[in-house]
Amino acid sequence: MAIKSRLQLFKDLSVHPKNPYWAWCAKNESIKRAIFTVWEDLELPDKTWFLHEDNSTFQRRNGFKDQKETIDLAIQENYEIFGIICVAKDPYLDPRTIKEVEGDFVYKLEFIEKSDQIYVKAKKRVPTVEIMRNDQRKLSGYSGLQDLDTTSLGTDNPDRTKSMGYIIKRDNNVRKAVINRANGKCEYCGKETFVTLSGKNYLEAHHIISLAQKGTDRMDNVIALCSEHHREAHFGVNSEALEKEFIEILENKKM
Numbered sequence: 001m002a003i004k005s006r007l008q009l010f011k012d013l014s015v016h017p018k019n020p021y022w023a024w025c026a027k028n029e030s031i032k033r034a035i036f037t038v039w040e041d042l043e044l045p046d047k048t049w050f051l052h053e054d055n056s057t058f059q060r061r062n063g064f065k066d067q068k069e070t071i072d073l074a075i076q077e078n079y080e081i082f083g084i085i086c087v088a089k090d091p092y093l094d095p096r097t098i099k100e101v102e103g104d105f106v107y108k109l110e111f112i113e114k115s116d117q118i119y120v121k122a123k124k125r126v127p128t129v130e131i132m133r134n135d136q137r138k139l140s141g142y143s144g145l146q147d148l149d150t151t152s153l154g155t156d157n158p159d160r161t162k163s164m165g166y167i168i169k170r171d172n173n174v175r176k177a178v179i180n181r182a183n184g185k186c187e188y189c190g191k192e193t194f195v196t197l198s199g200k201n202y203l204e205a206h207h208i209i210s211l212a213q214k215g216t217d218r219m220d221n222v223i224a225l226c227s228e229h230h231r232e233a234h235f236g237v238n239s240e241a242l243e244k245e246f247i248e249i250l251e252n253k254k255m
Contacts, residue, residue, distance in 0.1 A: 004103035005196055008227075009084055010035060012128060013106070014135050024063040025070045027079070031135075034074045036067070036109070036120065038083040040102075041091045047107070047122035049083065054116040061095075071118060075111060082106040082131075083120060100198070104128060136235060174222055175205040182224035187249060188242075193226050204230040208246045220250055 010017055010026045015035045017023030027034040038049040052071055058064045074081055085102040107122035184201030185192050193201045203224040209215030223246045225233065233242050 004101060005202075006037070006084060006086065006098060006101050008202070009101055009103055009106075009128065012132055013082070018066045019062065022061070022063045022066075024067045027070050027073070029073070032077055032079045034070050034079045034081045035106070036070075036081065036083050037086050038107070038120065039091070039096070040085050040087050044119075048112070049120050050117065051111075051120050052118040071111070081109045081111070081120070082126070083109050083122065098197075106131070174217060174219055178205045178219055178222045178224050179203050181219070181253075186226035186229060187224045188229045188246065189226065191226050202227070206230050206233055206246075208243055208250070220254070223250060 004012070007017070007020055013033070013035055014031060015026035015028045015033055017026040025034060025036045036051060038051075043049060052064075052068060056064065073079065084106055087099045087101070088096045089099040090096075105125050105127050108124050108126050109120040110123050112119040112121055179200075181187075182203055184203070186203065193203055196202050204227055205222050206225050207215050207217070208221050208223060211217060215221050229242070233239055233246070236242065
């Protein structure tokens with residue numbers, strides 16, 4: 001699972017929370033998109049989550065009011081809605097705090113209204129990078145590059161699962177080992193990145209030769225980057241030159 005904060009995921013998906021400290025959701029009115037927090041342990045049968053009740057005990061909280069406004073707007077304006085899967089540090093605490101979020105994918109949702117209650121149901125699972133690529137294409141007309149996220153001690157031939165094409169399965173141990181190897185610094189520029197809520201420096205793992213291009217899922221093909229150079233590796237005009245530099249950096253680490 002990609003190591004990302006919920007705020008970083010909101011940013012990646014081009015939505016904005018009303019307040020980063022208490023918001024339960026985020027939206028972008030110009031592209032008509034809303035993202036809601038759904039808790040992993042509160043999933044109901046058939047990939048459904050309870051989202052809102054008018055007479056909830058939480059109705060005095062700012063997050064509740066903001067979420068209700070966002071739900072109403074999303075329904076009225078026919079927004080595209082997604083759910084971020086969050087894992088609670090302690091599911092029995094109130095209010096809850098987030099231990100981690102699933103950064104590799106989100107669920108595309110639909111509303112289900114029952115009296116004064118609103119549920120959301122997952123229509124399909126969507127890779128986060130797919131949404132980012134589509135947004136990039138809309139902004140620039142660029143065709144996009146493969147494989148924004150990394151995960152995997154792996155294999156030269158990663159398993160592939162059929163699902164509307166092929167989704168390449170990655171072994172999370174490689175990503176963890178690469179992040180540990182970097183020791184909190186971008187392996188390209190050497191910059192020490194910001195510290196996340198988990199107490200670790202934020203880094204993103206990047207497959208130099210993408211898995212879609214038959215790259216291996218091993219540490220000698222994965223480099224830890226700051227978010228700026230990760231995006232440049234995918235969307236920058238110098239992406240090919242960066243690829244060569246990344247390979248040289250990892251070759252030098254073997255010496």
